[in-house]
Amino acid sequence: MLLFFLSSGLFLGWSLGANDAANVFGTAVGSRMIRFKTAAIICGVFVIIGAVIGGNGTSETLGKLGAISALGGAFTVALSAALSIFVMVRLKLPVSTSQAIVGAIIGWNFFANNPTDTSILIKIVGTWVVCPIIAGIIAAILFILVRFLVNRSRLHLLQQDQLTRYGLIIVGAFGAYSLGANNIANVVGVFIPSSPLHSLVFPLIGTFSGKQQLFLIGGISIAIGVATYSRGVMETVGSSVVKLSPLAALIVVMAEATVLFIFASQGLNTFLTANGLPPIPLVPISSSQAAIGALVGIGLVRGGGKGICYSLLGKISLGWIATPILASIITFIALFFMQNVFNQTVIAPKTETIQIQSHTTEPMEMDRQIQNKKISVFYFHENLHQAVQGNYSLSMGQIVTNSFNHFMHVKRLDEKALYPGLIGLLKGCCVGDTG
Numbered sequence: 001m002l003l004f005f006l007s008s009g010l011f012l013g014w015s016l017g018a019n020d021a022a023n024v025f026g027t028a029v030g031s032r033m034i035r036f037k038t039a040a041i042i043c044g045v046f047v048i049i050g051a052v053i054g055g056n057g058t059s060e061t062l063g064k065l066g067a068i069s070a071l072g073g074a075f076t077v078a079l080s081a082a083l084s085i086f087v088m089v090r091l092k093l094p095v096s097t098s099q100a101i102v103g104a105i106i107g108w109n110f111f112a113n114n115p116t117d118t119s120i121l122i123k124i125v126g127t128w129v130v131c132p133i134i135a136g137i138i139a140a141i142l143f144i145l146v147r148f149l150v151n152r153s154r155l156h157l158l159q160q161d162q163l164t165r166y167g168l169i170i171v172g173a174f175g176a177y178s179l180g181a182n183n184i185a186n187v188v189g190v191f192i193p194s195s196p197l198h199s200l201v202f203p204l205i206g207t208f209s210g211k212q213q214l215f216l217i218g219g220i221s222i223a224i225g226v227a228t229y230s231r232g233v234m235e236t237v238g239s240s241v242v243k244l245s246p247l248a249a250l251i252v253v254m255a256e257a258t259v260l261f262i263f264a265s266q267g268l269n270t271f272l273t274a275n276g277l278p279p280i281p282l283v284p285i286s287s288s289q290a291a292i293g294a295l296v297g298i299g300l301v302r303g304g305g306k307g308i309c310y311s312l313l314g315k316i317s318l319g320w321i322a323t324p325i326l327a328s329i330i331t332f333i334a335l336f337f338m339q340n341v342f343n344q345t346v347i348a349p350k351t352e353t354i355q356i357q358s359h360t361t362e363p364m365e366m367d368r369q370i371q372n373k374k375i376s377v378f379y380f381h382e383n384l385h386q387a388v389q390g391n392y393s394l395s396m397g398q399i400v401t402n403s404f405n406h407f408m409h410v411k412r413l414d415e416k417a418l419y420p421g422l423i424g425l426l427k428g429c430c431v432g433d434t435g
Helices: 002-020 022-030 036-054 056-065 071-090 097-112 118-153 157-191 210-229 231-240 246-262 266-274 287-303 310-340 363-389 396-408 418-429
Strands: 200-202 206-208
Touching (some): 002 022, 002 071, 002 097, 002 210, 022 036, 022 157, 022 246, 022 287, 036 157, 036 210, 036 231, 056 097, 056 118, 056 157, 071 097, 071 310, 097 157, 097 310, 118 246, 118 287, 157 246, 246 287, 287 310
Antiparallel strands (some): 200 206
């Protein structure tokens, strides 16, 4: 049963690999600098490594948007997101997996009548706007800098070509690692709250947590998607949006990988916090948006935007808007059928919390009563001490009255039992008092 429920996550991982691998190696394959087979192997290996090692940060953020409490619900959400992505892949259009899964989670929140954390949603949506802008700026700066260095170095054309190929492989591996670390939350993040997997302990190696096992499974599914179905989208990204030189292809991959890494790195986030700098939100971002933003940045710097295919960009932008809406609608409908037709649990029953009410509900009030009791006991003992020493100025009636008033503040029976004897002792000490 577990494998059946995870199958939708595996399908989603396959869809992500088929689509988003183009954002890592599409420019290299489209410019004919790297063969597709080589790109698929490198991408698959480093996606898995990135998912297992660095996937925890973004998965926590996505879990705060909506913690899906049942495996049936997680299965339906992942399947709905994968279906919406598959439609875009069939059209050979780069589409954001992040937008698809976010839309699907919101659809589950609506169906389960759970409030969506708007602060997390705003943080995620904000990256959809900022991500391509940052990638475009990084790509433009890198393009200007690298072009200046290449012109000054006077390298032979064959040497430049060879260095560019090596650079594309290294930067592509970095991009694949960042893709796995940042986007694995989109694949298996919805399964984490309801996962039945337990930690595995390996002697001399360490503990392999249930969450990391999910990341490994998701990473493998992404790698399979890269190998089996990503070629068409790679060629679309690499050659249809803007015509790329090999050097420009290297810069695009570098810019995209940098943006993915920034929003996935827990180490970088910890470093910034330790040095008093504002942390960067660990949010699963759209690698498609990063790649397209970098391509546009290169196109603007190189030719003032003349080489950019704006009609294709318009279709891609339409897909970005339609994907979360489509995923949300599909999820809501699919959850209805899963629950009412297939009789599957898509929402875990809520556990009732029994509240035990105390006489004193406010901590400050409780502290005040405890303090009053301490003061009461202190004054009574002080009266007793003064009476024994004969250093009293109050009448017997006043001493007993004060003691009785303090006695009324004490709630514990064992403490009350002491008072009659103490009051009697006071009376004995006060013989001869005229009051």
